[in-house]
Amino acid sequence: MSGRRLLFIPGPVGVEEDVLLESAKPPINHRGREFHALLDETLGLLKRVLRTRNEVVLLTSSGTGAVEALAANFGPRRRVLVVNAGEFGGRLAEALRVHGAQVVEVASELGTLPSLEGVLEKIEAVKPEVVAFVYNDTSPGIRVSYARELCRAAKEVGALVLVDAVSAAGGDELDVDSWGVDGLATASQKCLAAPPGLSFVVLSEEALGRLVERPTTVYFDLRRYLDYLKRRETPFTPAVTLVYALRRALQRILEVGVDSWIRLHVERAAVLYSAFESLGLVPFVRREEHRSRTVLSFTLPGQRDLGEIRRSLSENYGIEAAGGLGALGDRIIRFGVMGPVKYSELVALVTAVGLELRRRGVEADVEAALSKLEKLKGLYEALRIR
Ligand SMILES: Cc1ncc(COP(=O)(O)O)c(C=O)c1O
Numbered sequence: 001m002s003g004r005r006l007l008f009i010p011g012p013v014g015v016e017e018d019v020l021l022e023s024a025k026p027p028i029n030h031r032g033r034e035f036h037a038l039l040d041e042t043l044g045l046l047k048r049v050l051r052t053r054n055e056v057v058l059l060t061s062s063g064t065g066a067v068e069a070l071a072a073n074f075g076p077r078r079r080v081l082v083v084n085a086g087e088f089g090g091r092l093a094e095a096l097r098v099h100g101a102q103v104v105e106v107a108s109e110l111g112t113l114p115s116l117e118g119v120l121e122k123i124e125a126v127k128p129e130v131v132a133f134v135y136n137d138t139s140p141g142i143r144v145s146y147a148r149e150l151c152r153a154a155k156e157v158g159a160l161v162l163v164d165a166v167s168a169a170g171g172d173e174l175d176v177d178s179w180g181v182d183g184l185a186t187a188s189q190k191c192l193a194a195p196p197g198l199s200f201v202v203l204s205e206e207a208l209g210r211l212v213e214r215p216t217t218v219y220f221d222l223r224r225y226l227d228y229l230k231r232r233e234t235p236f237t238p239a240v241t242l243v244y245a246l247r248r249a250l251q252r253i254l255e256v257g258v259d260s261w262i263r264l265h266v267e268r269a270a271v272l273y274s275a276f277e278s279l280g281l282v283p284f285v286r287r288e289e290h291r292s293r294t295v296l297s298f299t300l301p302g303q304r305d306l307g308e309i310r311r312s313l314s315e316n317y318g319i320e321a322a323g324g325l326g327a328l329g330d331r332i333i334r335f336g337v338m339g340p341v342k343y344s345e346l347v348a349l350v351t352a353v354g355l356e357l358r359r360r361g362v363e364a365d366v367e368a369a370l371s372k373l374e375k376l377k378g379l380y381e382a383l384r385i386r
Contacts, residue, residue, distance in 0.1 A: 005314075006345055009322045010138045010167060010295045010336035012189035012196045014345075015245070016252065023195060023245040030240055036232035042243055045250035049192065049258055050169055050184075050202060052176040057201045057225040060239045063166035063187030066199035068095050069220035070162045070183045074130055075101035076212045081128035081159075082106070083144065085113050086137030087325040092164055096132065099216045104128070110328060111284050116146040120153050131159045136168035139325040141297030141334055143172060145289045151179040160210055166190060166199075170253065171265035171294040171338050182207035188242070191265065191294060193339030194249035197242045201225075252340070256383050264383060268337060269293040271376050272346070275369040279354045280362040284332045297324065297334040300362070306333040309356050317352040343380045346373055 007014050028034050043056050050056070059065050075096040082093040084107040093103050106122050108114040123131065131154035136143045144150065147163070154161045162183040165174060169184070170191030176184055182204040189196035201222065208226070215221045224235040253261050273283055273296060281298035285291045300306060306323065307330035313319040324332040335349065350373055354366035380386070 006319045006348060008335040008337065008349055009320050010190070010334060011187075011338065013193055013336065013339040014341065015193060015195055015249070016340060019194060019245050019248045019252065022248045023241045025241060025244050027240050030238055031233060035240060038240075038243055038247065039232045039234075039238075042247045042250065045247060045254065046200060049250050049253050050174075050176060050186070050200075051258060052202055054177060054205070055203045055208065055226065055229070057203065057222060057229065058234060058238065058243070059199045059201065059220065059225070060197065060234070060236070060242075061199050062189075062196060063164075063185065063199050064091070065220065066185035066187060066201050067092060067164050067166070068099075069201050069217070069222055070132075070185050071095035071099040071101070072217035072220050073211050073215045073222045074160060074162060074183055074207070075099040076214065076216050078102070078129040078212070079126065080104070080130040080132055081122060081126050083114055083119055083131075083133035083150065084108075085134070085140065085142050085144065086110065087139035088134045088137045088164060088166075090326075092132055092134055101130070110140050111142070111286065113142060113144060113146075113287075113290050116149060119150060123153055123157055123159070127157055128154075128159050130162060132162040132164075134164040135174065136165070136172060136292050136294060138167040138292070138295045138334075138336075139328060140284060140332075141292040141295045142285050142290050143168065143292050148175075148179050151181060155180045160207060167292075167294050167336075167338070170258075170261060173262060173266075176202055177204075180204070182210075188246055188249070190336075191261075191338045192246070192249055192253065194246045195242060197239050198246055256385070260383050264379065264385070265338065266293045267379055268341075268346070268376060269296060271372055272296055272335070272337060272350075275350050275372040276353070278369040278372060279350070279357055279364040279366065281333075281353075281357075294338050295334055295336045297332045299332055300357070303360075305330045309333060309353075309360070312356055313352055316356075317348070319349060319352050340385050342386065343376060346376070
C-alpha cells in the first residue's frame with residue numbers, strides 16, 4: 001500500500017495492487033458467456049472462502065444491502081428475536097421492522113453482550129420464527145462468542161437463523177453450514193480485502209423453502225437472484241469490474257489458505273490488544289472472549305474525547321482510525337485491522353499511537369508495545385504476507 005494512506009478504519013480496507021488493477025478491465029456484457037464464466041468461478045471461490053456448500057447470491061450494494069435483503073425476504077409478518085449488542089444490532093432490528101417484522105430485542109449495555117442464558121430464556125418465551133444477530137458488532141467492537149450455541153438454540157425451536165457477518169466473515173471463526181446459519185450477509189470491503197461495492201447473501205436449503213411469499217423489495221428480491229443464478233447471471237446490472245477484483249482478492253486468500261487467513265486475524269488482534277494496553281489504552285470490551293478480532297476499540301482512562309488523537313493520526317501520520325458510532329462517539333477509538341495489513345504497517349500504527357499518547361502525557365511504553373508486536377513476525381513470515 002505504498003504511497004497511500006493507511007486505512008485502519010472498519011472498512012473499506014487497503015486493497016492490494018493486483019486486485020485493484022483487475023477492476024480497471026473493460027466492462028463486459030453481463031448477459032454473455034464471459035460473464036457467466038466469471039460469475040461461476042467467483043462464486044465458487046467465495047464458497048470456498050466462506051466454507052459453505054449453500055447457495056450464494058451476489059448483490060451490487062454495500063453490506064447494508066445484503067442485510068436489508070435478509071430483512072425483506074425473511075422478515076415480513078414474522079416474529080423475530082434480535083440480539084442487539086451495538087449500533088449494527090440496532091440497524092438490523094430497524095431493517096426488520098421497516099420490512100414488517102414483529103421484532104423483540106434482547107439488548108445489553110454498550111461494551112457487553114446479553115448473557116447467553118438471558119437470550120435462551122427469551123427464545124423460550126417468545127418462540128420466534130426467526131432469530132437474528134450481528135456476529136461482530138463493529139461499533140463497540142464486540143463479537144458474539146456464543147454464536148454457535150445461539151444458532152443451535154434457535155434451530156431447536158424451529159427458527160430461521162439470520163446473521164450479519166459483514167465485519168467477521170473471513171476474519172473470525174465461522175462455520176455457516178454446521179452452525180446452521182440460514183441467511184448470512186457479508187460484503188467485499190472488509191476481511192475479504194476487495195474494493196467496496198459488492199455484498200453477498202448465503203442461503204441454506206431451509207431458507208430457500210422459507211422465503212416469504214411477498215418480499216417487501218424489488219431490487220433485493222432473492223427469488224429473482226436465485227432464478228437468474230441458474231443461468232449464471234444477476235437480475236440487474238452487476239458491478240462487473242468489481243467482480244474481477246473480487247475474484248483476484250479471493251484467489252489471494254486461498255493462496256494463503258482460509259484457516260491461515262482467519263488465524264492471521266485472530267492472532268493479530270490478540271497481539272494488538274496487548275500492545276495497545278502497553279501504550280495505556282484500555283479495551284472497551286472488558287471480557288476478552290467478547291473482543292472483536294477485526295475491529296479493536298479502546299478507551300483512554302481520564303479522557304472522554306479521543307477525537308483529537310484520531311485527527312492527529314490522520315493529519316500527522318497519514319493513518320486513518322475511527323471513532324465510535326451513535327452514543328459512543330469519540331469516547332472510544334477504533335482500529336479496523338482486516339485483510340493483508342503488512343507487518344510494517346502495524347509497526348507504524350503502534351508507533352504513531354504511542355507517540356501521540358506520549359505527547360498528551362500518557363506513559364506509553366512504545367518499546368514494550370513493539371516488542372509484543374514481534375510475536376507476529378513468525379506468522380507473517382510463514383504466511384508470506386509482506
Ligand atoms: C456489522 C456490520 N454490518 C453492516 C455494515 C454495513 O455495511 P456497509 O457500510 O457496507 O453498508 C457494517 C459496516 O461497517 C458492519 O460493520
